[in-house]
Amino acid sequence: MCGIIGIMGTGKASSELYNGLFAIQHRGQNGAGMYVYDGEKRRLHKGPGLVGEIFNKHILDDLKGSSGLGHVRYPTIGSDTGRDAQPFVVYDPVEIAMVHNGNIVNVDQLADEMEVQLESECDLEVILTLFSQELKKEESVTEESIFSAVGRTMDRLNGSYSVVAFMPDIGMLMFRDPHAIRPMVYGGKISLDGVSYAVASENIVLDILGYEIIRDLRGGEAILVRDDKSVVKRQVRKSEPRHCMFEWVYFARTDSTIEKTNVYEARLRLGKELAKVWKKKNRDLDVVVPVPDTARTYALAMAEELNVPFREGLLRNRYIGRTFIMPDQTSRETAVRTKLNPIIEEVKGKRVALVDDSIVRGTTSKKLVELMRRAGAKEVHFFIGCPPIRSPCYYGIDMPTKHELKASHNTVDEICKEIGVDSLTYQTMEGLINGLKRDIKHLCTACLNEDYPTQVREDIRQYFAGKREKEREIVSAQESSIT
């Protein structure tokens, strides 16, 4: 998962990109980058780390331009170093800078077929190389040839991709995979600088920068904002929407609206759906406590529906970020405690409803429950906003391999016993659909039921499982070398 922004024709693109990247920092904390163009010169700055660590006033002043691209990186595959940070740029047949959000399932096969030496492990390099190769097959670079090249690129890509590209003196191009798995929305504004356009992963970027939302891009659609600011839209491949349900459940910012469904409102409805399941069990609760931050909205609605007090029984240390290093085994054990601390007065002697968005491996859930028990909770009833996650995601959410996913090989009773709770209430599939108010036909729910929107062959599953295991070994070796 990553966050992308494209800006075309504004006063100072770098300051808009900088503010916009901060707004979507939640979509990736491992790297960030920016490409800007001022009509003559182009500038690129990127690296590993948070937006605030990579850019400073001096760098931003140097990034002069009226158009550009921005990116925050969340690695599913690839390294943590600056090598895989986006944007990427090629210069043949024309200069093309590009960013994307998603994950290409057949990345390895395409890399082999293209017969070029790739410089990174980032799947964007494959998309960009493929698109430039398709563009090279055209007689000249025109609006029509760009759309044709996008179509042929889409035909070869398997996976999720929301892409923004900038071609100096030609324009800004955006396109989204036919299943529209990852979000992408564009808008425009009129200011003293004239008309400008922006596209981003989430509408909050456009809201903050004063752009009026035009609409979400359709699956299989490409839009070119030409150099003269005229806009050309083309449905280059058939739209077959299968939006990722996890964007509403966990990933997107609570104040975002995706495909016209507000994330906050969706999470409130999901909380109410959880309460409905609990009502059938006919048991009493004294307090509803969220695991901050996503589950707060679920818990709020649940408490309201059950008429049970909502309390902040767990507080997050907001200053712990990705730079937090666990120097030894002992402190690794207490990592959860360092990040989250219970308010004993709110849970002691009480029947606590602890609410979280999802269970992945179950290790964090177990530690959270232990925290509640040590704080004196009389009973701990665990509520999960999402149905059981049983299969890995191949479209950009970093999940462990199937055998590491707790719900893939354990029943609810077994999980309940292992994490040490008095009861475990998962969201139902029906509750999920009601909460998101969407037709299941148009959602990706593959990590719940293995109904993948694109073909994911067994050898590809093995390939990704192997890569993830290898990367975890590297991370663990790096952690041990710190001790």
Ligand code: SF4
């Ligand atoms: S598999 Fe799950 S996380 Fe991945 S895109 Fe589908 S719904 Fe989203």
